[in-house]
Amino acid sequence: MAGKRVETVESLATQGRLTRLQQAFHEKLGTQCGFCTPGMIMAAEALLRKNPDPSRDEIKAALAGNLCRCTGYVKIIEAVETASGSACQEAAQ
Numbered sequence: 001m002a003g004k005r006v007e008t009v010e011s012l013a014t015q016g017r018l019t020r021l022q023q024a025f026h027e028k029l030g031t032q033c034g035f036c037t038p039g040m041i042m043a044a045e046a047l048l049r050k051n052p053d054p055s056r057d058e059i060k061a062a063l064a065g066n067l068c069r070c071t072g073y074v075k076i077i078e079a080v081e082t083a084s085g086s087a088c089q090e091a092a093q
């Protein structure tokens, strides 16, 4: 990891203020027990940084390495869609 930057889910919020993605997980009930949530959010964060407006299939592919035994993934995917570029553009209109 020499020369690399490590980010954790705890490092995303600034001064106690959740990011748009974290807020979307909260609002869309993308977390239940919370065990998978840090991995889901960090995978989604990495996706949205590379691709701010991903398709549903791209979201599923980006989250594929994370297992959730509570949500059935629907709410998680909805949360990522809510935080994505197209959802934000729709909300602004």
Ligand code: FES
Residues within 6 Å of the ligand: 030, 031, 032, 033, 034, 035, 036, 037, 067, 068, 069, 070, 071
């Ligand atoms: S919220 Fe419990 S494992 Fe995903």
